[in-house]
Every structure is written in C-alpha cells, then in structure tokens.
Amino acid sequence: MILIIAVLAILLLIVSVLLWSVWNERNMLTQQLSDELAAKAKLNQADQSEAETGTLIKRRYYRPVTAETYRNLFDIDANGMRVLEHLTSIFCKSTYVRGGHEADRESCFRAGQSEVIQFILKQINRANDPNYKEEVND
Secondary structure, X not given: OHHHXXXXXXXXXXXXXXXXXXXXXXXXXXXXXXXXXXXXXXXXXXXXXXXXXXXXXXXXXXXXXXXXHHHHHHHHOHHHHHHHHHHHHHHOOOOOOOOOHHHHHHHHHHHHHHHHHHHHHHHHHHHHOOOOOOOEOO
C-alpha cells in the first residue's frame, strides 16, 4: 500500500512538473507573440505617419552654403552660367517705375528682385577674390 502511494506521488509530481513547463512555454510564446504584434503595430503606425499627403516636405541636412558653392554653381558650371544669365535678363531691369504710389511699390518690388541676383554675383566675386577664406553664409 505504501508503495502504491509512493508511485502515485511520484506520478503526480511528474505530471505537475510537465504541466508547469507547458504553462511556462505557453506564457513565453504568448509574450513573444504580443511583442511581435506590438512591433508590427509600431511599423504600421510609422508607415501611416510617413505617408506623404498635401504639401509635406521632408528636408535633408546639407553642408552649409559658402561663396565657393555659388561660384561652383553659377560661374564654373555651363548650365549654371546659362541660368544666371537668364535670371539676370529677367530680374535685373531698371528698377525705377514712373508714377505715383503704386509705381513706388513696383519700384521697390523690382529692387528686391534684382537684389537677389546682386547677392549671387557678390558671392561669386567674393569666391574669386584671391584673399577669400571659406566662411558660412548667413
């Protein structure tokens, strides 16, 4: 009788150890599955947030612009020279407009347009100066 109780106790112990290990295995698999689902949810959320709509513009970081950059673009490159000539012919006209208050506004507008071209030319001349040291433009 004691032998039967001992065998039953050992069998009960073995079954309980097996059930405990199966339960732990199930919990680990459940945890892994929930982690994978959370990771997929994050990816889906990131994909949805990165979907470009409307006028969303993503900016990249580029090296700072120097006078040398203007010279390389508009003075050395043939296409850049053509573009600068075209911009100059369009925006560097006479800034004075004859007339009253509206003409004064138009004169100021034209002066602002030609100022951009003058700035580009100033940067090119600055880079062509023999004493030029590379500095970042503000």
